[in-house]
Amino acid sequence: MSITYLEAIREAQAHALRDDPRVFIYGQDVGAFGGAFKATKNLQKEFPGRVIDAPISEDAIIGLAVGTAIEGMRPIIEMQFADFSTVAFNQIVNQASTLFWRTNVPCPITVRLPFGGTSGSGPFHSQCLEAIYAHYPGLVVLTPATVEDAYSMLLAAVALDDPVIFCEHKFLYYHLKAEKLPSEALPIGKARIAREGRDLTIVTYSAMVHEALAAADELATEGWQVEVVDLRSIKPLDTDTVVASVARTGRLLCVGEAWPWGGVTAEVIARVSAESYGLLDAPPQRLNAKDTPVPYHPNLWAAHRPTARSVAAAARKLIRF
Amino acid sequence: MLQTVSGSRAVGETQLAAYRCMVRARLLDDKFAALYRAGKIHGGVFLGRGQEALSAAIGVSLNKTDVFAPLIRDAAGRLAFGEPIIDAVRTYMGSALGPMRGRDGNVHRGRPQEGYLPMISHLGAMISVVNGVLFARRMKGITGIVGAACLGEGATSTGAFHEALNQAAVEKLPLVLVVANNQFAYSTPTSRQFACANLADRAAGYGVESHSLDATDFSACMDTIGHAVARARAGHGPQLVVANLLRLCGHGEHDDAGYISPEQKNSSLGRDCLKVAEEFLLNKKLADAAQLAVWRSEAIREIEEAVAQAQREPTPDPYEEKWSALSSEHLNELREES
Numbered sequence: 001m002s003i004t005y006l007e008a009i010r011e012a013q014a015h016a017l018r019d020d021p022r023v024f025i026y027g028q029d030v031g032a033f034g035g036a037f038k039a040t041k042n043l044q045k046e047f048p049g050r051v052i053d054a055p056i057s058e059d060a061i062i063g064l065a066v067g068t069a070i071e072g073m074r075p076i077i078e079m080q081f082a083d084f085s086t087v088a089f090n091q092i093v094n095q096a097s098t099l100f101w102r103t104n105v106p107c108p109i110t111v112r113l114p115f116g117g118t119s120g121s122g123p124f125h126s127q128c129l130e131a132i133y134a135h136y137p138g139l140v141v142l143t144p145a146t147v148e149d150a151y152s153m154l155l156a157a158v159a160l161d162d163p164v165i166f167c168e169h170k171f172l173y174y175h176l177k178a179e180k181l182p183s184e185a186l187p188i189g190k191a192r193i194a195r196e197g198r199d200l201t202i203v204t205y206s207a208m209v210h211e212a213l214a215a216a217d218e219l220a221t222e223g224w225q226v227e228v229v230d231l232r233s234i235k236p237l238d239t240d241t242v243v244a245s246v247a248r249t250g251r252l253l254c255v256g257e258a259w260p261w262g263g264v265t266a267e268v269i270a271r272v273s274a275e276s277y278g279l280l281d282a283p284p285q286r287l288n289a290k291d292t293p294v295p296y297h298p299n300l301w302a303a304h305r306p307t308a309r310s311v312a313a314a315a316r317k318l319i320r321f
Numbered sequence: 322m323l324q325t326v327s328g329s330r331a332v333g334e335t336q337l338a339a340y341r342c343m344v345r346a347r348l349l350d351d352k353f354a355a356l357y358r359a360g361k362i363h364g365g366v367f368l369g370r371g372q373e374a375l376s377a378a379i380g381v382s383l384n385k386t387d388v389f390a391p392l393i394r395d396a397a398g399r400l401a402f403g404e405p406i407i408d409a410v411r412t413y414m415g416s417a418l419g420p421m422r423g424r425d426g427n428v429h430r431g432r433p434q435e436g437y438l439p440m441i442s443h444l445g446a447m448i449s450v451v452n453g454v455l456f457a458r459r460m461k462g463i464t465g466i467v468g469a470a471c472l473g474e475g476a477t478s479t480g481a482f483h484e485a486l487n488q489a490a491v492e493k494l495p496l497v498l499v500v501a502n503n504q505f506a507y508s509t510p511t512s513r514q515f516a517c518a519n520l521a522d523r524a525a526g527y528g529v530e531s532h533s534l535d536a537t538d539f540s541a542c543m544d545t546i547g548h549a550v551a552r553a554r555a556g557h558g559p560q561l562v563v564a565n566l567l568r569l570c571g572h573g574e575h576d577d578a579g580y581i582s583p584e585q586k587n588s589s590l591g592r593d594c595l596k597v598a599e600e601f602l603l604n605k606k607l608a609d610a611a612q613l614a615v616w617r618s619e620a621i622r623e624i625e626e627a628v629a630q631a632q633r634e635p636t637p638d639p640y641e642e643k644w645s646a647l648s649s650e651h652l653n654e655l656r657e658e659s
Binding site for chain 2: 024049050054055057058059060061062063064065066067068069070071072073087090091094095097098099100101102103105106107137138140160161162188189235236237
């Protein structure tokens with residue numbers, strides 16, 4: 001038996017609903033239909049009254065979630081696509097993220113953002129928004145790259161007393177499989193060494209972890225040992241694990257599927273450069289999507305985002321610096 | 322005709338309770354304005370002058386177990402809902418002991434776990450939060466409660482207003498949405514804000530009940546708000562209340578409101594609801610002039626004591642401040658940029 005990344009997300013939600021009466025799910029088409037991606041399939045039947053269809057009102061969806069959190073509930077919100085969360089931006093970054101700081105009342109809401117590019121999805125169903133949410137104080141931003149993390153980090157997100165932006169990558173939904181669900185996991189806020197190496201560190205997260213691992217395989221055939229750090233959590237960012245890896249390799253390449261300007265890759269490089277300048281044997285580099293909206297046609301899309309091939313090319317250049 | 326607004330109170334008692342909150346709110350606002358002019362308050366001061374009757378009527382129509390999301394001109398409603406004057410003063414003065422601990426100020430105050438929601442500045446944004454509190458309580462099997470959200474006519478132009486009222490209607494929540502149409506959103510007149518004849522007409526489009534009233538008329542405020550709250554409490558779904566009045570001050574104390582014409586000020590909308598309320602109470606023999614004077618002087622004493630107390634209290638200490646926005650302390654990034 002095997003389980004996909006998407007099934008792991010469904011199972012985590014079922015688990016949370018089963019274990020905690022304060023948990024409920026609210027979002028567009030999440031009820032009898034089971035969600036646009038079927039991440040809530042059969043959950044309404046299994047948990048009557050706790051998996052609730054919302055009108056197409058992202059702002060009011062998050063506002064309602066905050067109100068229920070004030071009353072001690074633990075809502076899981078499914079944004080049908082991360083792209084549409086910008087309609088809820090005000091409620092997320094001004095209401096939810098400031099509530100605890102203003103009032104000492106925690107705001108335990110989990111906002112699931114199906115995000116990232118898939119072929120043919122185009123400019124408004126492909127966006128990577130982790131950096132803009134990480135910019136705001138009061139939010140935790142998670143980006144699981146594996147089936148195991150999708151499951152355990154979603155459970156951890158629901159258990160946290162703070163608003164969590166849970167970025168689940170649509171490209172991984174069906175492709176990624178595991179043998180079974182994990183029984184233990186790294187804590188939130190800890191990065192993971194996805195592959196060990198001594199010549200170069202690639203720091204990345206979410207779907208790009210798999211592009212980086214494929215690039216590392218390719219470089220291994222050329223005699224280079226590439227270390228891949230999977231951040232898992234964007235905020236908080238595990239700078240210690242990143243710096244420890246750079247201490248081993250002396251070279252840093254940051255890879256993100258998001259746009260380049262002011263993003264996660266820039267933050268990682270800023271931290272490593274400021275705190276560990278002496279560890280670097282070469283200028284730190286980054287590779288991001290191009291600075292345009294995400295294109296529709298597969299030819300354009302494949303060239304827009306980093307891929308194993310472009311990651312390997314950037315890595316080669318950095319190794320030879 | 323007098324009506325019993327809140328079931329357990331005798332006829333007239335609710336009106337007197339509302340009036341006393343109106344007087345306290347007016348005098349409290351006057352005090353804040355004076356402190357502002359004296360440079361004793363950081364940031365803005367926003368008064369409810371002219372809106373006290375409407376606001377107090379909302380506050381006294383709610384029970385302690387209800388939900389209240391006031392806006393910037395609701396000092397009277399806050400007091401009627403049970404906010405101690407010291408909470409208001411501490412928040413304006415930035416006292417470390419106030420509910421907002423100097424982290425937020427002026428009208429941005431509340432106690433969420435007591436059903437008293439602190440507004441953010443983005444208009445319309447509190448309505449869906451009230452929906453959420455009502456939604457959660459329904460999930461927990463709590464019935465018979467009402468949630469009131471206050472806004473001005475300007476906020477009806479926001480997407481948040483539309484989304485939240487529609488959401489409340491779809492969920493048939495006991496929401497009372499009170500729109501104080503004070504004719505100006507900051508400086509923008511209603512002619513540049515909406516094109517319908519009466520904002521209450523919009524209720525039909527949402528499938529909710531609506532009520533209109535002259536908010537300078539104390540008696541109309543008490544009756545109409547009481548009725549709307551009772552309808553929501555009885556399970557008739559969201560109630561949209563549109564109350565017409567004129568703001569008798571600037572948007573904030575920094576604003577001289579030169580855009581309000583003398584004709585408007587002299588129209589019936591420009592009546593002072595506090596004077597109307599006093600005339601009402603005297604005419605109905607619910608109180609005499611001596612009693613009104615006693616309440617006024619009691620309010621002044623209460624306010625002066627609160628201000629004196631807050632001024633003696635510690636201000637927030639940046640070295641004691643936690644500087645963390647997360648409740649999960651182990652996830653705070655303690656890295657100091659230096």
